[in-house]
Structure formats: structure tokens, C-alpha cells
Amino acid sequence: MSSVLSLNKTRSRWLTFGLLALGLALLPFLVDAGLGRSWVRLLDLALLYVILALGLNIVVGYAGLLDLGYVAFYALGAYVYAWLSSPHFGLHLPFWAVLPLGAALAALFGVLLGAPTLRLRGDYLAIVTLGFGEIIRIFLNNLNAPVNITNGPQGINLIDPVRLGSFDLSQPHALFGYTFTGIHLTYYLFLLFTLMVIFISMRLEDSRIGRAWVAIREDEIAAAATGINTRNLKLLAFAMGATFGGLAGGLFASFQGFISPESFNLMESIMILCMIVLGGMGHIPGVIFGAVVLTLLPEALRYTGDWQRNLFGHVYIDPADLRMLLFGVALVAVMLYRPAGLLPSTRRRREFADAQG
Amino acid sequence: MDIFLQQLINGLVLGSVYALVALGYTMVYGILELINFAHGEITMMGAMVALSVIGALALAAPGLPGVLVLGAGLVVAIPVCVALGLLIERVAYRPLRHAPRLAPLITAIGVSIILQNVAMLIWGKQYLPFPAILPQGRHTLYGASITDVQIAILLLATAIMLLLILMVQKTRLGRAMRATAQSRQVASLMGVDVNRVIAATFAIGSALAAVAGVMVSAYYGLAHYYMGFLLGLKAFSAAVLGGIGNLGGAMLGGLLLGLIESFGAGYIGDLTGGFLGSNYQDVFAFFVLIAVLVFRPSGLLGVRVVERA
Numbered sequence: 283m284s285s286v287l288s289l290n291k292t293r294s295r296w297l298t299f300g301l302l303a304l305g306l307a308l309l310p311f312l313v314d315a316g317l318g319r320s321w322v323r324l325l326d327l328a329l330l331y332v333i334l335a336l337g338l339n340i341v342v343g344y345a346g347l348l349d350l351g352y353v354a355f356y357a358l359g360a361y362v363y364a365w366l367s368s369p370h371f372g373l374h375l376p377f378w379a380v381l382p383l384g385a386a387l388a389a390l391f392g393v394l395l396g397a398p399t400l401r402l403r404g405d406y407l408a409i410v411t412l413g414f415g416e417i418i419r420i421f422l423n424n425l426n427a428p429v430n431i432t433n434g435p436q437g438i439n440l441i442d443p444v445r446l447g448s449f450d451l452s453q454p455h456a457l458f459g460y461t462f463t464g465i466h467l468t469y470y471l472f473l474l475f476t477l478m479v480i481f482i483s484m485r486l487e488d489s490r491i492g493r494a495w496v497a498i499r500e501d502e503i504a505a506a507a508t509g510i511n512t513r514n515l516k517l518l519a520f521a522m523g524a525t526f527g528g529l530a531g532g533l534f535a536s537f538q539g540f541i542s543p544e545s546f547n548l549m550e551s552i553m554i555l556c557m558i559v560l561g562g563m564g565h566i567p568g569v570i571f572g573a574v575v576l577t578l579l580p581e582a583l584r585y586t587g588d589w590q591r592n593l594f595g596h597v598y599i600d601p602a603d604l605r606m607l608l609f610g611v612a613l614v615a616v617m618l619y620r621p622a623g624l625l626p627s628t629r630r631r632r633e634f635a636d637a638q639g
Numbered sequence: 640m641d642i643f644l645q646q647l648i649n650g651l652v653l654g655s656v657y658a659l660v661a662l663g664y665t666m667v668y669g670i671l672e673l674i675n676f677a678h679g680e681i682t683m684m685g686a687m688v689a690l691s692v693i694g695a696l697a698l699a700a701p702g703l704p705g706v707l708v709l710g711a712g713l714v715v716a717i718p719v720c721v722a723l724g725l726l727i728e729r730v731a732y733r734p735l736r737h738a739p740r741l742a743p744l745i746t747a748i749g750v751s752i753i754l755q756n757v758a759m760l761i762w763g764k765q766y767l768p769f770p771a772i773l774p775q776g777r778h779t780l781y782g783a784s785i786t787d788v789q790i791a792i793l794l795l796a797t798a799i800m801l802l803l804i805l806m807v808q809k810t811r812l813g814r815a816m817r818a819t820a821q822s823r824q825v826a827s828l829m830g831v832d833v834n835r836v837i838a839a840t841f842a843i844g845s846a847l848a849a850v851a852g853v854m855v856s857a858y859y860g861l862a863h864y865y866m867g868f869l870l871g872l873k874a875f876s877a878a879v880l881g882g883i884g885n886l887g888g889a890m891l892g893g894l895l896l897g898l899i900e901s902f903g904a905g906y907i908g909d910l911t912g913g914f915l916g917s918n919y920q921d922v923f924a925f926f927v928l929i930a931v932l933v934f935r936p937s938g939l940l941g942v943r944v945v946e947r948a
Contacts (some may be wrong), residue, residue, distance in 0.1 A: 348741075398933045405674060409879045410932050412872075413925035420922045548872070552748055559741045599760065607756035613749030614731055621738035 328577040329472035335557040335573035337526025343564035345519035346499025348408040351415025355524040357546035359384035359531025367442040381532040388528025389521040396520035422543040437542025562623030641782030646905040654897020655796035659851035660874030661889040663844030669820040669884035676747035679871015680754035685849030686856040689716035705772035716849045724845030758864035882941025
């Protein structure tokens with residue numbers, strides 16, 4: 283009897299997996315047909331933000347280190363990609379060589395940032411990481427003289443798209459009797475990386491390292507007393523988070539074909555933080571959900587012009603001006619009604635219930 | 640010598656404005672351990688409201704003396720900012736007082752986005768010029784020049800800070816504030832109405848922010864819906880530099896940050912042999928901030944918090 287039940291359980295689990303995989307594979311086509319091509323592009327961006335949010339989640343969600351300069355690692359990954367495969371320096375290395383390099387450089391900077399700040403906690407750490415992010419951005423903005431390294435505020439363009447041999451991912455291809463456009467193919471590439479990052483995050487969460495991070499987050503002194511090497515583990519958290527940031531940066535550069543310091547400002551760091559807090563800190567499904575919602579919400583709010591016309595017969599406020607206002611209202615409202623996030627982890631929900639009771 | 644003195648004057652003026660804004664951050668932080676991210680936007684709102692009033696008055700009664708018009712602007716801007724501060728505290732922070740630590744931070748960010756966009760809808764996206772109503776006097780002091788506006792900012796900021804210290808040290812409300820900062824629970828057991836004290840803290844901080852906003856826009860001659868972001872960021876950095884939660888620290892941090900910025904802008908080219916220009920002044924400021932925090936993790940005047948086991 284019980285064996286039949288467990289068989290059913292495994293079968294239904296595989297069924298769920300299969301349906302999920304099918305859904306993810308078909309998603310760009312459904313979106314393309316239902317909402318239009320620009321939404322497929324947004325889907326690609328949403329996947330990038332999932333990678334970024336999961337990376338920051340390691341630092342903030344698991345290890346409890348409030349990092350407001352996370353976008354610096356994103357920027358480093360993007361610039362490494364731009365330097366090594368664009369006409370800027372005349373280098374055109376393949377993406378499988380450049381992406382790991384960008385991620386590695388970001389990881390190195392993660393350790394460089396982490397090492398001097400080990401003694402800082404909470405909001406002091408937040409302001410130092412914020413300063414670090416601003417310093418990187420200002421350097422990117424100004425390093426066009428005396429030697430032109432970053433091309434300053436103009437940024438670097440004509441960045442190579444991802445190419446596998448002669449297969450150019452930004453061009454349409456006919457496969458299996460169907461034409462795949464560049465953004466569809468990019469979706470599958472990003473999905474691959476996103477699944478990899480999700481997998482690594484899940485394995486980390488259940489590992490000795492992940493539990494050590496949670497212990498540090500909850501009480502650093504007690505963690506140290508139980509024999510956890512808090513210094514190394516905090517540095518590892520910074521490095522792991524930065525690696526994902528650098529990876530996302532490289533993908534972003536290849537996807538856009540153009541980067542400038544403008545894309546890597548403080549607001550971007552804050553947005554990524556909002557994604558993980560709004561979704562549910564330290565909880566992978568929550569973080570993914572938060573990243574997708576916050577990427578798509580500002581775009582969805584562009585439709586407020588139509589709503590106004592339907593409701594009042596006239597567009598009173600330009601939807602482009604209104605959408606960020608509504609976005610702010612949504613941030614406040616979600617936090618007021620679900621302070622632990624939209625999809626909090628079981629542990630946080632319980633903690634919160636305790637604190638209330 | 641004159642360059643040094645000039646940078647010193649500029650730094651002190653800028654620093655005293657940072658200090659006023661930083662006081663708002665540090666008072667709220669001292670009591671609630673909350674980074675009130677929307678504080679910079681309250682400063683912006685103060686500047687915008689005052690600018691509107693001043694513009695309208697200058698148009699309606701052109702003969703009025705500038706100081707009077709400016710005073711009228713302040714008289715309107717301060718209550719508006721106080722009301723705004725109280726509203727934000729009531730709606731966005733009070734319900735989350737027992738929530739996870741980062742939840743009020745996100746509502747604060749949300750509120751600041753809301754305020755920015757409301758200001759953009761009301762006043763538009765362009766830079767608003769500050770009407771030329773103030774005396775344009777300029778004095779020369781050992782080869783450096785100082786304007787009447789700068790002198791007024793310095794004097795007013797100093798007076799306000801002295802009053803604030805007096806208030807916190809000598810009055811009943813000040814004592815209640817200090818008690819609440821030490822322990823909310825014990826303070827309420829001693830009969831302190833904690834909610835009222837927190838509201839009063841927000842009100843005072845917002846009033847200071849309104850004054851600072853008017854000062855900044857008078858100093859630069861401009862106001863913009865986005866001006867609060869960078870100003871708030873710098874003021875918050877200043878509060879952290881001095882040791883957040885500490886009033887003296889916020890003043891010291893503000894003045895230091897102003898000085899670092901203006902000296903950085905003036906001397907960074909000479910220091911690096913012309914390699915880095917004055918566009919790196921913010922880098923310089925953040926480097927100093929990071930260096931100070933690495934060696935003194937609780938800021939310059941911050942008390943070293945004992946780890947609770």
C-alpha cells in the first residue's frame with residue numbers, strides 16, 4: 283500500500299517537473315503571441331534579475347550582510363565582457379572564455395570589499411558597500427582620460443553577442459521548421475544559466491556552508507563559538523554573491539550590445555534588494571517571484587493610460603510619469619500587508635508569528 | 640592661502656547643511672534603528688514648497704524685502720514638511736515596528752519613490768530657479784570671498800543646532816527622547832508616551848530638513864525633484880561617519896563631509912599629480928568614509944556597542 287503511494291508521489295513529482303519544463307520552454311512563444319515581442323525581451327531581463335537577486339540573496343538573505351553596492355559586481359562583469367569582446371580594444375574572445383573571467387574578477391572584488399569590512403555590521407556595512415558601489419561607478423564614468431579604458435559616460439557599444447562557433451544567438455535561426463528570433467534564443471540561454479544558479483543556490487542552502495551562513499546571520503558570536511570560521515564564510519558569501527553578479531553582468535552586456543555607467547547606479551542595487559525583501563528573503567522561490575514581479579510591474583503599469591481612458595474617458599496623467607509613483611505605492615502596500623515578503627520561508631513566517639505573539 | 644581659506648568656507652557652509660539633514664537621520668535612527676530613506680525627499684519637498692511660495696510672493700508683491708519673502712517660504716515649508724514626516728511615520732513605519740528589520744527599509748524606499756514622483760507631477764521635471772530676492776553681497780576675507788547667503792546659512796545652522804542640543808539636554812521632551820532611545824520598553828514603563836516621542840522626533844527632523852532644503856536651494860540657486868536623493872545619501876553618510884544615533888556625531892560628520900568634499904575638489908588634482916580631476920571628489924569622500932569606518936567601525940563619536948551573546 284505504502285509503496286504504491288510513494289510510487290504515485292514520485293510519479294506526480296515527475297509530472298510536475300515535466301509540466302514546469304514544458305511551460306518554461308513554451309513561455310516565450312505564449313508571451314510573444316499574447317503580449318507581443320517587447321514582453322519576450324522583458325522576460326529575458328527578468329531572468330537576468332533572477333540571477334542577480336539570487337546572488338544578492340546569498341549575501342543578504344543567507345549570511346545577513348546588508349549589501350547596498352551589489353550592482354558594482356554586475357557592472358564589473360559587464361565591463362569585462364565589453365573589454366574582451368567588442369571593438370573597444372579590438373578583442374573578440376568567445377563568450378565561454380569571457381563570462382567566467384568576468385565572474386572571477388567580480389568574485390575577487392567581492393573578497394576585496396569583504397576583507398576590510400568584516401568587523402562592520404548592519405547599517406555601517408550598508409553604507410560602506412554603498413560607497414564601494416558608487417566608487418566603482420564614478421571610476422567607470424571617468425576612466426576615459428588620460429587613458430581611455432571605459433569610454434566614460436558614453437559607454438561601450440557594438441559588444442559581441444553570444445556566439446557558439448558560427449551560431450550567432452542574436453540572429454534568427456530556422457530550427458525544427460520554426461524560426462527562432464534572437465530574443466527567443468537568448469531566453470533559452472538565460473534560462474539555462476538561471477537554472478544553474480537556482481540549482482547552486484538550492485544545494486548551498488542545504489549544505490554545511492549554507493547552514494553556517496544562517497547561523498552567522500542569526501548570531502555571529504554563537505556561530506563563532508560553535509566552531510564556524512566566520513571570517514572565511516563571510517568572505518565566501520561576498521565572493522559567491524559577486525560571482526553571480528559578474529555572470530549576470532556579462533550576460534547583460536552580450537544581450538544589450540551596449541553598456542554605460544548609467545545602468546549601474548545605486549537605484550539598481552536598491553531595486554535588487556527590494557526584489558529579495560519583497561519576495562521573501564532567504565527563500566529561493568520567493569526571491570525568484572520577487573525578481574520577476576518587480577521587473578515586470580513597472581512595464582505593466584504603462585497600461586495605466588488605457589485604464590484612465592476606460593475609466594474617465596481621458597488620460598489625465600502621462601502613464602510614464604505615473605508608473606513609478608504606483609510602483610512606490612505597491613512597495614509600501616506589500617510590505618505593510620506582508621512584512622515577511624510575498625512568499626516567505628517557513629522559518630521566517632514562524633519567527634514573525636513569534637514576534638507578533 | 641586664499642584657496643585654502645576659500646575651500647574651508649565652502650566646506651563649512653556645505654557641511655552645516657549636511658549636518659542639519661544628518662541630524663534628522665540620526666535622531667530617527669537613535670530611537671527606531673531605522674534608516675529613514677525618505678528623509679532626503681522631505682528636504683526636497685521643503686525646498687520645492689518654499690520655492691513655490693517665494694515665487695508667488697515675489698510676483699504678487701515685488702516690493703517686499705527678500706528676507707521677509709524667504710521667511711514666508713520657510714513658514715509655509717516647515718509645517719508642510721512636519722505634516723509629511725508625521726504622515727509617513729504613521730502610515731509607513733509605525734505598523735512595521737515589530738516586523739523584520741528590512742521591511743521598514745523597503746517601505747522607506749517606497750515612500751521616497753512616491754515623494755519624488757509626486758514632486759515631479761506637481762513641479763515638473765525641469766530645474767526650478769531660485770528667485771533672485773536675496774541680497775547678493777560678497778565680502779572679501781584674506782583673499783577668499785564669502786557671500787551673505789553663506790554667512791546666513793552658517794549662522795542659522797549653528798543657531799538651530801545649539802537650540803536642538805539645548806532642547807534634548809534640558810527639556811522634558813528631550814529627556815523623554817533620550818530615554819526612549821535607550822530603551823523603548825523601560826521608557827514606556829516610566830510613563831513616557833513612546834508613540835508621541837517618536838512622532839515628535841519625526842516632526843523635529845522634518846522641520847530641520849525643511850530648513851536645510853531651503854538653504855541648499857538658496858545656495859545653489861536651484862531646486863529639482865531629484866535633489867533629495869543625493870543630498871539624503873550624503874547626509875546619511877555623514878551621520879554614519881559621526882556615529883549614527885549620536886547628535887554631536889551627526890554635526891561633526893556633516894561638517895567633516897562638507898570639508899572633505901570641498902578640499903577633495905580643490906586639491907585632488909595636485910595630490911595625484913593631475914591624474915585625477917575634481918570629478919573624483921565623491922570618490923575621495925567615500926574613500927575617507929570607508930577608511931574611517933574600517934578603523935572605527937562605529938563611527939567617530941559612536942559608542943562601541945557591546946555584543947549581546
